Each structure stands twice: as structure tokens, then as C-alpha cells.
Amino acid sequence: MLKLENIYKTYNPGLINETKVLEDFSLTVPKGQFVTVIGSNGSGKTTILNLICGTIFPNRGKIYLGGKDITAMTEYRRAKHIGRVFQDTQKGTSPNMTILENLSLADNKGRFYGLTPGVNRKRTNYYKELLAPLGLGLEDKMNVLAGSLSGGQRQVLAMVMCTMADIDLLILDEHTAALDPKTSELIIELTNKIVREKGITTLMVTHNLRHAVSYGDRLIMFHRGAAEMDLSGEARANVDVDDLLDRFNHISIESGN
Amino acid sequence: MPNILNTALNMSQSVLEQGLIYALLALGLYVSYSVLNFPDLSVDGTFPLGSAVTAVLIARGVNPWLCLPISFLCGAAAGMITGVIHVKFRVTNLLSGILMMTALYSVNLIISNGSSSLFIMSPAMGKIFTGRLAGVFPPVVSKLLIILICVAAVKLLFDLFMKTKCGMMLMVCGANEQMVKSLSVDSGKIKMLGLALANGLVALSGCLMCQYKYSFNVGDGTGSMVIGLASVIIGMTVLHKVKFLKNTTKVIFGSVIYYACIKIALNLGLPPHFLKLIIAALFLLMLIFNNKILKGVKEDA
Known part of the structure; x- marks a missing residue:
């Protein structure tokens, strides 16, 4: 509320x-x-x-x-x-990062941004599942820079x-x-x-x-x-x-x- | 004829050596200017800071390898203070750097106990170029190889760091500060961290240069920002189409290319006191060249 x-x-x-x-x-x-x-x-x-x-x-x-x-x-x-x-x-x-990197960073929101790897490849499929129903084909562009x-x-x-x-x-x-x-x-x-x-x-x-x-x-x-x-x-x-x-x-x- | 060849070889070797040392400076500038989007002038003070600390420590018999991390930390502390001035006291980025650079001029003299230059010539004072590692390599190339090892190690560590959550946050902060806040992270802290890292690298470059030249000079720092930035821009411009190279690699190449240009200009017969003029003129040329290329890229798109 x-x-x-x-x-x-x-x-x-x-x-x-x-x-x-x-x-x-x-x-x-x-x-x-x-x-x-x-x-x-x-x-x-x-x-x-x-x-x-x-x-x-x-x-x-x-x-x-x-x-x-x-x-x-x-x-x-x-x-x-x-x-x-x-x-x-x-x-x-962030335009200088790929869709995957942007999503990975957002996925960590509320937690510590430390010295662990920024992208967890194991989550890629989960991200794709989030994007697929939206029908924009973003799930096939995981490695495209957000800026483009x-x-x-x-x-x-x-x-x-x-x-x-x-x-x-x-x-x-x-x-x-x-x-x-x-x-x-x-x-x-x-x-x-x-x-x-x-x-x-x-x-x-x-x-x-x-x-x-x-x-x-x-x-x-x-x-x-x-x-x-x-x-x-x-x-x-x-x-x-x-x-x-x-x-x-x-x-x-x-x-x- | 062999004489000319010899000179050319010697020259290209010293270009490589010094270009690679300056590559660390360029990496620092890459962090502040390119990644963080922060025109940080404190580097003109942190480069000689690394030198001063190194000269004093070596004269006191401290292990020359240990001087590398110590210099890094000193530079990082200075960068952190620039960040605090900017973030906490809301001084503009340019002024924060100028303040720090000015203060560091005195700090460097305080460290060197008031002398504007220190020499670490005596063989008793160990340098990383005269230590046990240097003995392993053939004497002709030992300096170059040691520098290469240092720069490669720093570059690899830096590349690894930029793949971590923390490193990626630096990238985000420079490109879109709002997103850092949206991810519930204090963007001020990220800036301070970035400036610390940048100036740490610059001081590390100063440390290597001091051991390489066997001396610290309080005026050495003037133009550091221009040298570093020029290297970053050259690397990114000349090699902008080479997709498989990392930005850090391009910056290192840029530094060597830039230093080679300076060396060539000096060898065309200009006296050494023209150095800073050459540095500035070359940088201007690069900026003009860079703008042309960027314009071309935009028109292509």
C-alpha cells in the first residue's frame, strides 16, 4: 500500500x-x-x-x-x-550492454553487486522464457546491445x-x-x-x-x-x-x- | 648500414617499453573517461604520486615488487578522494580533478621530502628490472619482457573484473546513471570506486616508469591526462573496426602507437623541450581524426 x-x-x-x-x-x-x-x-x-x-x-x-x-x-x-x-x-x-547482461544485472537487484560473475549463463533460458511471450523476438537477440x-x-x-x-x-x-x-x-x-x-x-x-x-x-x-x-x-x-x-x-x- | 638498423631496433624497443608502461596510464584513463564518462584530471597528480612513493620506498630498501601494489593503493586513495569531493560535496567533475591534481603536487613534494627529483641509480637499490626475474631473461630483452608481464597481468585482471557484477556496474554508471539507482545501488559509491581503480592504475604506471627511468620528477605528471586520453582515443579510433579485440587491448595498442608517434617526432630533429607541444599537437590531430571517423560511421548508419 x-x-x-x-x-x-x-x-x-x-x-x-x-x-x-x-x-x-x-x-x-x-x-x-x-x-x-x-x-x-x-x-x-x-x-x-x-x-x-x-x-x-x-x-x-x-x-x-x-x-x-x-x-x-x-x-x-x-x-x-x-x-x-x-x-x-x-x-x-544500459546501451553498452547486451540484453542478456542488462537482464542479468536487473536479476540481481536488491542484492550485492560484488566480484562474482555478472552473467549467469544458467539463467539464460529463464530470461528467454520471460521475453518470449512478449512477441517482439527479443529472446533471439540475447547478445545484441541494448543500444541498438x-x-x-x-x-x-x-x-x-x-x-x-x-x-x-x-x-x-x-x-x-x-x-x-x-x-x-x-x-x-x-x-x-x-x-x-x-x-x-x-x-x-x-x-x-x-x-x-x-x-x-x-x-x-x-x-x-x-x-x-x-x-x-x-x-x-x-x-x-x-x-x-x-x-x-x-x-x-x-x-x- | 647495420648501424642505422641497430638504432632503429633500439628505438623500437624503447618505444615498446615506454609505450607499454604508459598503457597502464591509458587503461586508467579508459576507466575514468570511457567507462565512467568522467573527465578526471587528478591523473596528472597520481602518475607522479606513484613515482614519488616508489622512489622513496626503494631508497629505503623496500622490495621493488611490493612498490607496485603500494603505488596502486596510494593512487586509489587519491582517486577515492576526488570521488568524495565530487559526490559528497557536489563539486563538478572537472573541478574535483583539478583540486586533487593541485593538492597532489604538494603531496608528491612532501613525499619526496621537498626535492623535485629523486634518483634510484645505485645498484644497491633494487628495481624490478634488476632483480632475480630479470636474470632469467636474456639481458637485451629482460626489461621489455618484465614490463610485458606486468601489463599483461594487469590487463587480464582488469578484464576479469569488468565481467563481474561490480565491473558491469561501472559500465552502467557511465552509460546510464539512472539505471544504477534503479537497481538500488548508490551511484556515488560506484563513481568513487571507478575513480579509485582508474587512479590506482595510473599510479601503477607511475611506479613502473620510476623504476624504468631510475628517477622521480615532480613535473613528470604534467600532460598525463593528455597522453592517456590520446592513447585511449587512438586505440579506439584506429582499431574501431577490429571487432575481435577487447577495448583494453585496443587501448594498449593505442598507447604504443601514440608513444611511437612522439618518438618519431622527436627523432625528426625537434629538441626535447618540444615534447609537451608535440603531445598536445598529436592529441589534437587524433581528436580531429576521431571526429571525422565517428561522423563517417554515423553517415554510414
Whole structure:
């Protein structure tokens, strides 16, 4: 379970460009829930993701993951429990290493990276089994450098690497935004498959409204650092893209855009 | 005629010897610049650090072979401090190296008790080139063979290390720091470790050079970074199409090629004080050449 309690976040406090992004913001995501998050630019989505991942820290408030207070925990320590896939397809894999090497390193997450061999060939078949159902043929490219894969292939590899170890929370940060429409559909389908199979608590930020209504169990629309809309259950099931667009337009008129 | 041949042979032998010693320096630069993506200038201080430590220890009768690991550790400690300055105090990578290089200039003089050069000429002071191992080989090639053994051993150990989880993490850190964090590893520690390894190798090169030249000179380090980096770039550029060679092998070849170029330039009649100018000019040429080749590769693709 993920819990954000009374979070305050201000950028450049006391300066002329001071920006209050979050004020007394709270959010609870029960274990196993798949939340889709939408919102215009500057609505605070990315700030919230960064706070959860430990890239930035709140001015006030507490963050709990699985009942543990992680508010002051550094990014790399949190990463043991949190997987994150970025919009930038370069960020999830190491381009100078093969698929096999990338997977081997991810396989060791949470353990010590010492002087034992980096690649365990005995696990190769296991990795191939992970890749084969994804239908991209990555399982036949184990010795190809990740840097020579396409953006979509790299993103799939990043997804697999992220969810290989047992994690408590998966953060998807507009992870299909940099891909062409066809690949984007493929990745979102794979995402849904992996998330559902493993039952991982997931926060997915997206600008694709259709993805936001078609996937997940709960939909949150952010506006000015608050949840303008928070739908689950039946209300969530009945919402469609037009409803979301209406609401977006409404907000835009309110804020004078 | 045999005279010219003799000179040429002698010259190529000394090129090989010194080129191979500098190959360790180049390997160090390969770690910081190529693997870790960190332009580390502290090497200009850690190369003479290895020399200074070696000269002082040998003068005190310490086993010359023991000087190798000790120099490595001294260089590693210096590199570690560069890392701490960069990671913990958030000083930019370039400045951290410059700070360390400047500090090391004095540290090296402190080690040598204030003298800007030390000599270990006396036969009583053992060098790895005059020890028991040297007696095994024919005297003409014994130096070269001993250097070759050292460099080969270091290269093999280094190659092994780069295949471990820890070594692979260094590679990841240089290419994608975010992934290191994502794997729940402190990327700051990886950088410190990489810098320690890089500067350890550089100091090791300094140690060998001191024993080879029988002297330490506080000014020896100036240009180490350029020499090392030029060797890395030459190795990777000239041999970039040779797929079956490891990068470390290419770097070692690069070092020998680079040193040969310097030697040839000097033998064309330029006086020795032109050395650093030649070093810089050759490096510039290599960078231009490198950019052309890289551009060509991109246009091919």
C-alpha cells in the first residue's frame, strides 16, 4: 500500500520564482490497485511521482510504502521496492550492454553487486522464457546491445527488468509517450498483462485519455496539485474519453487558458 | 648500414617499453573517461604520486615488487578522494580533478621530502628490472619482457573484473546513471570506486616508469591526462573496426602507437623541450581524426 500524507512541496521557496505545487496533498493507493493518472502540464503529476521515488523530497508531510515510512529514504534505497519506467526510453537500460547482461544485472537487484560473475549463463533460458511471450523476438537477440534496439524494444526490456524482482510499487511515467502509435498500443497491452499477472500496485501517468479509461481500476485527474477527479468502481467504469475531455476543457476555461 | 638498423631496433624497443608502461596510464584513463564518462584530471597528480612513493620506498630498501601494489593503493586513495569531493560535496567533475591534481603536487613534494627529483641509480637499490626475474631473461630483452608481464597481468585482471557484477556496474554508471539507482545501488559509491581503480592504475604506471627511468620528477605528471586520453582515443579510433579485440587491448595498442608517434617526432630533429607541444599537437590531430571517423560511421548508419 502506498500512502502520501499531508504533503507540501514548494520549488524555490523564498525566491521570486517560488512555485507552490502541492499543499496538504494526500493520496492512498491500496495494495494491488492499478491507478491511471492524467492531468495537464504543471498539474503536479511528475512532482508526485518524483516524491514517491525519492528524486525530490517534500517540505512537509509523510510518505509510506507497505506501512513503512520512506519519507527520508534516498532514491536508490527506495528503488529496491519501487520499479520505475520512464518516458525516455534510454533511461531503463544500459546501451553498452547486451540484453542478456542488462537482464542479468536487473536479476540481481536488491542484492550485492560484488566480484562474482555478472552473467549467469544458467539463467539464460529463464530470461528467454520471460521475453518470449512478449512477441517482439527479443529472446533471439540475447547478445545484441541494448543500444541498438528500437525505442519500443528498449521500453519492453525496461518493463521486464523493472518487474523481474518483487516490487511493492510500479511507477509508469508516461512510458508510452515517446513511442509511435502502434508500438505505444503494444507496450500498453504488455504493461496491462504484466501488472495484472503479478498484481503489482501501479501508478501510471499518461496523456493518452483512451489508455487512461481503458486500463486500470482507478482514474485520477490532477489539477493544480489536487485530485480534481478520483474515480473508481462503477463511476470509473462508466467514464469515457469525452467526459474527460469535457472536464479538461472546463478546467482550462477556469484557469484562463 | 647495420648501424642505422641497430638504432632503429633500439628505438623500437624503447618505444615498446615506454609505450607499454604508459598503457597502464591509458587503461586508467579508459576507466575514468570511457567507462565512467568522467573527465578526471587528478591523473596528472597520481602518475607522479606513484613515482614519488616508489622512489622513496626503494631508497629505503623496500622490495621493488611490493612498490607496485603500494603505488596502486596510494593512487586509489587519491582517486577515492576526488570521488568524495565530487559526490559528497557536489563539486563538478572537472573541478574535483583539478583540486586533487593541485593538492597532489604538494603531496608528491612532501613525499619526496621537498626535492623535485629523486634518483634510484645505485645498484644497491633494487628495481624490478634488476632483480632475480630479470636474470632469467636474456639481458637485451629482460626489461621489455618484465614490463610485458606486468601489463599483461594487469590487463587480464582488469578484464576479469569488468565481467563481474561490480565491473558491469561501472559500465552502467557511465552509460546510464539512472539505471544504477534503479537497481538500488548508490551511484556515488560506484563513481568513487571507478575513480579509485582508474587512479590506482595510473599510479601503477607511475611506479613502473620510476623504476624504468631510475628517477622521480615532480613535473613528470604534467600532460598525463593528455597522453592517456590520446592513447585511449587512438586505440579506439584506429582499431574501431577490429571487432575481435577487447577495448583494453585496443587501448594498449593505442598507447604504443601514440608513444611511437612522439618518438618519431622527436627523432625528426625537434629538441626535447618540444615534447609537451608535440603531445598536445598529436592529441589534437587524433581528436580531429576521431571526429571525422565517428561522423563517417554515423553517415554510414
